[in-house]
Amino acid sequence: MLDIRFIRENAALVQESATRKGYSVDIRELLRLDDARRQLQQQVDALRTKRNEIATSMKGGKPEQGLIDQGKQLKVELAEREQYLLAADNEFSDLLKKVPNIIFDDVPLGGEEDSEEIRKWGDQKVGAKDHLDFALARDWVDFERGAKVAGAKFYYLKGDLALLENAITQFALDLVIKKGFTYMTVPHMVNARVAEGAGFAPKGDASANEYFIEGEDLTMIGTAEAPLTGYHADEILEEKNLPLMYAGYSPCYRKEAGTYGKFTRGLFRVHQFNKLEMYIFCLPEKSAEMHELIVQTEEEIWQSLGVPYHVINIAAGDLGAPAAKKYDLEYWSPVDEKYRELTSCSNCTDYQARGVNIRVRRSDGALQSVHTLNGTAVSLARSLIAVIEHYQNDDGSLTIPEVLQPYMGGRERI
RNA sequence: GGAGAGAUGGCCGAGUGGUUGAAGGCGCACGCUUGGAAAGCGUGUGUGCCAGCAAUGGUACCGCAGGUUCGAAUCCUGUUCUCUCCGCCA
Numbered sequence: 001m002l003d004i005r006f007i008r009e010n011a012a013l014v015q016e017s018a019t020r021k022g023y024s025v026d027i028r029e030l031l032r033l034d035d036a037r038r039q040l041q042q043q044v045d046a047l048r049t050k051r052n053e054i055a056t057s058m059k060g061g062k063p064e065q066g067l068i069d070q071g072k073q074l075k076v077e078l079a080e081r082e083q084y085l086l087a088a089d090n091e092f093s094d095l096l097k098k099v100p101n102i103i104f105d106d107v108p109l110g111g112e113e114d115s116e117e118i119r120k121w122g123d124q125k126v127g128a129k130d131h132l133d134f135a136l137a138r139d140w141v142d143f144e145r146g147a148k149v150a151g152a153k154f155y156y157l158k159g160d161l162a163l164l165e166n167a168i169t170q171f172a173l174d175l176v177i178k179k180g181f182t183y184m185t186v187p188h189m190v191n192a193r194v195a196e197g198a199g200f201a202p203k204g205d206a207s208a209n210e211y212f213i214e215g216e217d218l219t220m221i222g223t224a225e226a227p228l229t230g231y232h233a234d235e236i237l238e239e240k241n242l243p244l245m246y247a248g249y250s251p252c253y254r255k256e257a258g259t260y261g262k263f264t265r266g267l268f269r270v271h272q273f274n275k276l277e278m279y280i281f282c283l284p285e286k287s288a289e290m291h292e293l294i295v296q297t298e299e300e301i302w303q304s305l306g307v308p309y310h311v312i313n314i315a316a317g318d319l320g321a322p323a324a325k326k327y328d329l330e331y332w333s334p335v336d337e338k339y340r341e342l343t344s345c346s347n348c349t350d351y352q353a354r355g356v357n358i359r360v361r362r363s364d365g366a367l368q369s370v371h372t373l374n375g376t377a378v379s380l381a382r383s384l385i386a387v388i389e390h391y392q393n394d395d396g397s398l399t400i401p402e403v404l405q406p407y408m409g410g411r412e413r414i
Numbered sequence: 415g416g417a418g419a420g421a422u423g424g425c426c427g428a429g430u431g432g433u434u435g436a437a438g439g440c441g442c443a444c445g446c447u448u449g450g451a452a453a454g455c456g457u458g459u460g461u462g463c464c465a466g467c468a469a470u471g472g473u474a475c476c477g478c479a480g481g482u483u484c485g486a487a488u489c490c491u492g493u494u495c496u497c498u499c500c501g502c503c504a
Contacts, residue, residue: 038463038465041463044464045463056485058484059432059433071483071484071485072484075484236461
């Protein structure tokens with residue numbers, strides 16, 4: 001959520017950012033509702049002032065019929081005005097919630113194809129067996145039984161591939177802990193307030209990618225980002241305690257409606273996968289620096305694993321509502337002979353922090369919204385694809401990346 | 415799932431329908447005191463919204479939502495969460 005005062009003062013900028021992102025919000029209409037709401041607020045406040053004056057003048061003394069009647073009259077007027085105010089407030093805040101975060105100046109304009117490559121690492125080798133065929137041949141993955149038990153795009157991982165998943169997780173976890181992140185497990189469901197505050201679509205929104213629990217105010221998380229955002233909701237953090245760096249591990253549940261096809265084959269896009277997520281709460285002036293820290297950590301993980309990648313600066317049209325800027329790491333796929341999305345990290349500035357009311361008390365006593373950032377350490381299903389594509393052998397075996405061998409009982413190949 | 419108890423400021427904790435933004439304490443900030451510190455003493459110390467250049471003023475907030483009343487932290491109803499006990503259970 002953006003600050004309405006910021007929007008009032010930067011209406012054109014906010015409108016432009018929203019349009020660049022592809023969101024159809026009408027800032028002029030928002031400001032009109034804001035005005036209407038403020039006028040009603042003033043009327044209500046004036047009536048309440050009168051009510052309080054009458055009540056105070058009767059304090060302790062004997063009740064006077066004239067004043068009581070006046071009070072009763074006011075109560076009726078006030079109730080009516082308050083109703084208008086409530087309605088205006090709701091209309092206003094519904095629209096306010098739809099306004100996406102502004103984008104940074106260095107975000108490329110345009111759509112998905114306009115994202116800019118910033119760095120690349122490793123060789124773009126070509127030719128490998130499809131990960132699904134490879135894994136099926138070893139009986140490492142079972143989508144058919146996943147479908148039988150849950151539905152399409154659910155799966156079982158078996159044996160050494162399941163162990164490899166654990167090894168990748170543990171390796172990445174050790175690395176992010178060394179960077180100063182605190183490991184956390186998190187609730188796998190969050191309430192609507194937290195989900196929407198973090199910028200996820202509400203229940204009933206057709207575009208929502210989350211599963212909602214019927215009859216309860218709960219959403220299955222699509223990422224640990226949601227419960228991590230809510231962790232400090234309604235808190236005032238101390239400047240001296242920032243940055244707070246968390247690494248949350250959880251399954252991610254996503255509907256991914258209508259995303260079938262060649263490039264989502266196998267484990268690439270599934271309804272459930274495990275993920276280790278980095279999350280930072282920091283001072284506003286530090287968020288750009290923290291964003292670089294996160295992306296560098298991601299690069300360190302993939303360099304250690306020996307998987308070639310490039311980093312792209314995501315174009316405006318491909319940014320989510322909360323993000324002011326986003327980097328994706330895409331690994332080079334020798335199968336598809338192109339880069340494919342592997343991790344993602346966003347600077348959400350104060351958008352999420354406002355959404356769930358997280359502030360920092362500066363050393364001079366001032367209160368300010370914190371900035372939040374999130375980034376994938378490893379998302380497991382996709383990480384497995386990248387490793388299989390790069391470490392497969394002709395005899396159907398898989399060489400274990402050196403850094404993972406300690407986590408696989410010292411085995412060098414499976 | 416059942417029964418009981420509770421929810422008040424950064425924390426602990428008072429609170430009779432009006433004198434309560436809310437006693438008292440702790441913490442914190444500043445000052446005095448001191449060679450320096452501690453102790454002691456003094457002063458100050460919530461947030462949101464609205465108006466205002468500002469000083470400031472208005473308004474709301476005692477888990478949340480309604481209700482009663484001229485007036486609610488206080489009375490009533492509902493609800494959420496926490497704790498204790500029972501049930502169930504990895």
